[in-house]
Amino acid sequence: MSESEESDNGCPVAHPSHGGDDALTYNSYLKVPELLSLQQYESDPPAHDELLFITIHQAYELWFKLILFELDSVVESMADDQIYEASRLLQRVLEIEELLVSQIHILETMTPRDFLRFRGALNPASGFQSIQFREVEFLSGVRDPSVLRHIQQGDEESRRLKRRLDEPSLRSCFYRLLIRQGFDVQIPPEDGTVSDALREKNLDALWKLYRYPEERFHLYTLAESLVKHDQNILLWRFHHVRVVERLIGTKKGTGGSSGVEYLNSTLQKRAYPLLWEVRGTLSDEEIYGERK
Ligand code: HEM
Structure with a gap:
């Protein structure tokens, strides 16, 4: 050759x-x-472990950029009824997220003492201010506008984040898709509130999808990929807070929160609560008994 x-x-x-x-x-x-x-480096003289700290955060931000790019395409594909394509691109996001969950543990090679060599120099910068992380939350459907108070306003990044609040989330796009696919659902409000009537109606419709996955397999796969996306973010939150606990214990965060206590409280966040709940509505009698 x-x-x-x-x-x-x-x-x-x-x-x-x-x-x-x-x-x-x-x-x-x-x-x-x-x-x-x-x-x-912010530390002077340079602390050995600050290079790891900077590198890992920058790597996260690069991956967040790609995740947002792909999730925007997932939204477009859903809007065009391209269910397979939406699912395919979401698989890529899921793979990246799994990497992001495991990657956080590299920080555990740093001792609490070594972190203290440069932690003070980082004040008051904090992960609170990661605009792209908030964009992933907003785009997915977790929308808590109070997080905006940690973000410095006025620059292009903060305007981009605010615009995300006016755009449809993956959750509402998915429910719109369900309606076009013949399911009798109500589109949940973007602020995440779920009334009893909406919950009942949507669970009934989702039950059909989960009861007969083989009938609408691409749609079912897409629904499960959304659940996995939610799960990956939760897993990331869980692993992040455990790493934080190992490094700073009960100390406050550089962003001013209570630290571990605050981060533990975020473990309740869900973008697709009814997709989680629907599996609890299935029963074995329905599976093995007469088809309704
Ligand atoms: C030594 C390692 C780390 C420590 C000690 C740490 C600590 C903290 C603390 C205490 C908070 C709560 C906010 C505050 O008061 O500052 C926080 C939030 C956050 N951190 Fe970290 N962090 C670390 C690594 C990372 C890494 C590698 C990322 C990757 C992007 C990250 C992203 C975030 C995000 C996005 C939040 C906001 C979470 C939310 O409000 O739901 N952190 N971090």
């Missing part, structure tokens, strides 16, 4: 398309020098 055939492996950065000084390279395509210049 010739050298050119060997390098023709589909990798866009493996073989510059033309020679010369301006030929595309791995570094110029991926902006590696720029990327590697973005890890700047």
Whole structure:
């Protein structure tokens, strides 16, 4: 095999398309020098573990960017009744989220004492201010406008986050899709409130989907992927708060919250409560008995 055939492996950065000084390279395509210049310490003298702390947060933000990009496409696919495509893209998000859940534990290689070498220098910056994390919440359907008080207002990022509150969430898009697919549901309000009447009506309709998954398999898979997305975020919250507990115990957060106590309270958040609840409405008599 010739050298050119060997390098023709589909990798866009493996073989510059033309020679010369301006030929595309791995570094110029991926902006590696720029990327590697973005890890700047606040501690002085530099604390050894601050590089880990910065890197892991930056890696999260990059993945959040991709998650938001894909979730926006999931919304569009749902709006176009492209159920398979919505599900396919959501699978990618789920894979990334699983990585994000396990990745948080790298921080446990830092001792509580080593964290103290630079923690003071980070005040009052906090994960509270991660705009993209809030965007993921808002887009998914967890909408607590009070979180906005932690975000500095006036810049493009904060305006983008506020715009998310005016856009339909994955939850309402899913219920709209259900209506177009012939299910008798009511679209839940974006603030997450669920009246008794809405709950009853929607559980009845979702029961049909969960009772006969084989009949509407793509739709069922999409519903379960939404539940898994909710679960992954919950798992992330759980693993994050355990790591926080190991590192700072009962200390307050740099963002001013009570720390672990506050983070534990967020473990109740659900974007798709009725999709969780519906499985509790199934009974074995219905499964093995006469079909209604
Ligand atoms: C040493 C590691 C970490 C510690 C000690 C820590 C601590 C905390 C604390 C105490 C809070 C509550 C808000 C406050 O008062 O500041 C918080 C919130 C948060 N942190 Fe972390 N964190 C760590 C790592 C991370 C990482 C790697 C991420 C990745 C993005 C992250 C993202 C967040 C987010 C998004 C929130 C807001 C959660 C919510 O309000 O539901 N944190 N963190």
